[in-house]
Amino acid sequence: MSTLLPPPGEIARMPADWVAERSGLLSFGKYMLFRNVPKDISWLQTLGSALLTVFILQATTGVLLAMYYQPDPATAWNTIAFITNDATLGWLVRGMHKWGSSIMVVLLFLHMGRTFLFGAYKYPREMTWITGALIFILVMAMSFTGYLLVFDERAYWATVVGVNINGTAPILGPALSYILMVGPEISTHTLSRFYALHMLVLPGAIGGLIALHMLLVVRLGVTSPPWSRMKVTEGDV
Amino acid sequence: MPRLTARERRDRYQREYAFQKRHGKSFFPHAVFHDTIVSLIVVGIIMGMSVLWWAQFEPVPTEAGVERAGGILGPAYEGRADPGVEEYDPKPEWYFFFLFELLRIFKTPELLLVGSVIIPTLWMVLLIGWPFIDRNPDRRLSRRPIALAVGVCVPIVLLTLTFYGSKAPGAGGEASTAPGAAAFAGGACSTCHAFADAGTAGNVGPSLTDNAVSYETAYDLIANGKGGMPAFSGTYSEDEMKCLAGYVATHSGAPAGEEGPEAATAAEVYPAACETAGGLFAGAGAAAAGD
Numbered sequence: 001m002s003t004l005l006p007p008p009g010e011i012a013r014m015p016a017d018w019v020a021e022r023s024g025l026l027s028f029g030k031y032m033l034f035r036n037v038p039k040d041i042s043w044l045q046t047l048g049s050a051l052l053t054v055f056i057l058q059a060t061t062g063v064l065l066a067m068y069y070q071p072d073p074a075t076a077w078n079t080i081a082f083i084t085n086d087a088t089l090g091w092l093v094r095g096m097h098k099w100g101s102s103i104m105v106v107l108l109f110l111h112m113g114r115t116f117l118f119g120a121y122k123y124p125r126e127m128t129w130i131t132g133a134l135i136f137i138l139v140m141a142m143s144f145t146g147y148l149l150v151f152d153e154r155a156y157w158a159t160v161v162g163v164n165i166n167g168t169a170p171i172l173g174p175a176l177s178y179i180l181m182v183g184p185e186i187s188t189h190t191l192s193r194f195y196a197l198h199m200l201v202l203p204g205a206i207g208g209l210i211a212l213h214m215l216l217v218v219r220l221g222v223t224s225p226p227w228s229r230m231k232v233t234e235g236d237v
Numbered sequence: 238m239p240r241l242t243a244r245e246r247r248d249r250y251q252r253e254y255a256f257q258k259r260h261g262k263s264f265f266p267h268a269v270f271h272d273t274i275v276s277l278i279v280v281g282i283i284m285g286m287s288v289l290w291w292a293q294f295e296p297v298p299t300e301a302g303v304e305r306a307g308g309i310l311g312p313a314y315e316g317r318a319d320p321g322v323e324e325y326d327p328k329p330e331w332y333f334f335f336l337f338e339l340l341r342i343f344k345t346p347e348l349l350l351v352g353s354v355i356i357p358t359l360w361m362v363l364l365i366g367w368p369f370i371d372r373n374p375d376r377r378l379s380r381r382p383i384a385l386a387v388g389v390c391v392p393i394v395l396l397t398l399t400f401y402g403s404k405a406p407g408a409g410g411e412a413s414t415a416p417g418a419a420a421f422a423g424g425a426c427s428t429c430h431a432f433a434d435a436g437t438a439g440n441v442g443p444s445l446t447d448n449a450v451s452y453e454t455a456y457d458l459i460a461n462g463k464g465g466m467p468a469f470s471g472t473y474s475e476d477e478m479k480c481l482a483g484y485v486a487t488h489s490g491a492p493a494g495e496e497g498p499e500a501a502t503a504a505e506v507y508p509a510a511c512e513t514a515g516g517l518f519a520g521a522g523a524a525a526a527g528d
Contacts (some may be wrong), residue, residue, distance in 0.1 A: 033265035038257040049272035077317040095287025119376030126368035156318030166261035232256040
């Protein structure tokens with residue numbers, strides 16, 4: 001009977017093989033991991049992956065916060081207080097989400113600065129820069145919408161001022177303010193609108209752009225530093 | 238070096254990059270190793286900040302709806318938002334300070350659009366379109382003087398704006414002892430107007446630290462309103478409006494504790510009107526402390 005069964009090692013590999021055969025995920029993973037990068041890439045080129053880590057961290061802590069948070073002016077502040085004071089390790093989850101956002105903005109600036117310094121936005125990587133710039137703008141929108149959710153005095157007034165600033169723009173300004181606040185002032189609908197933007201629309205858009213950004217990075221390859229001495233010499237090709 | 242056509246440049250780039258890749262190293266484990274170390278450090282910093290923030294929390298207040306104070310990284314949360322409280326100084330998160338400061342620079346109504354819309358839009362266009370603006374194919378900084386200048390200036394401008402934005406006037410400022418200052422700081426004025434002498438930092442309306450206003454103009458604006466500013470003739474008595482207008486006229490356009498260029502225009506009514514008005518209007522900064 002035993003001859004009918006493949007060896008145990010092969011049985012263990014079967015589920016993975018089954019998925020790989022149908023999806024091509026295995027070869028895609030291999031392509032991602034075992035591609036060559038220039039020999040002299042620098043430590044400065046780790047900032048992009050650090051940003052991905054922070055994005056995953058923000059998404060994870062965000063989901064945990066969403067399990068307790070209620071986007072209603074009557075209860076929002078109380079649920080924030082509950083998360084901070086009473087929920088097990090709630091202070092840590094909220095703290096990491098709060099400080100993670102600041103660190104993310106700092107890393108974005110550094111990552112952009114490195115790209116600029118290396119001239120890495122030049123041919124053929126222009127599109128990678130554009131997707132990155134869009135991610136940057138959306139992350140700023142992310143922090144603006146997240147700021148209101150705590151619904152303490154600072155959050156409330158900073159948002160009032162922020163939305164009023166939008167409102168000074170000609171033609172579209174007042175309309176944009178009205179759409180953001182769902183009316184002339186901050187109300188129940190404002191909070192749930194900001195919440196929907198903050199946890200569904202913006203992270204969805206950012207996630208999609210990150211995927212595109214990374215795909216471009218892998219496809220075009222990592223830039224070698226401009227000071228690289230790895231130059232093609234005659235007869236070396 | 239002879240000038241190359243676009244196609245030649247591309248061919249050269251592709252030949253060079255293919256060479257670098259062929260003689261390169263595998264992404265896994267070499268680059269992944271470095272990435273992991275940096276990611277761990279970053280997560281460590283975020284956790285460290287969270288712990289430091291949490292470690293300095295004061296005990297949970299027994300009253301409902303009030304702030305739970307903290308240490309150097311700020312409170313756990315401030316008091317529950319109350320649209321009725323209008324004396325709050327709105328301040329954005331630190332990474333919006335540069336925009337906040339930009340708005341304070343372009344404060345006057347004619348220039349407001351420059352700070353709120355035109356410059357930020359230009360920045361975004363420059364940011365997204367940068368690869369099409371900088372057409373210099375060289376990547377070495379020594380061959381990119383213009384890009385280097387931009388790369389040095391932009392962070393300096395942003396950091397300077399952020400620095401001054403963080404020090405916006407009246408953030409925690411004290412009202413001076415001039416008659417009317419306490420009424421200005423404790424009343425509706427402070428919500429919209431930054432005024433160093435009164436220690437307020439509202440940024441909805443024009444700054445009175447930067448703009449000198451004559452007595453007649455101030456009185457007219459307070460009584461009848463203009464644009465976004467409401468009329469206060471129904472709220473304040475005649476003497477109270479005279480007191481406020483006199484205070485604004487004598488101290489606007491100057492740093493805290495100094496007389497402004499329009500001081501003379503109010504000499505006849507101020508500070509006599511404040512004494513007649515009584516209450517907060519007569520008082521010094523001390524009267525506002527109990528507010």
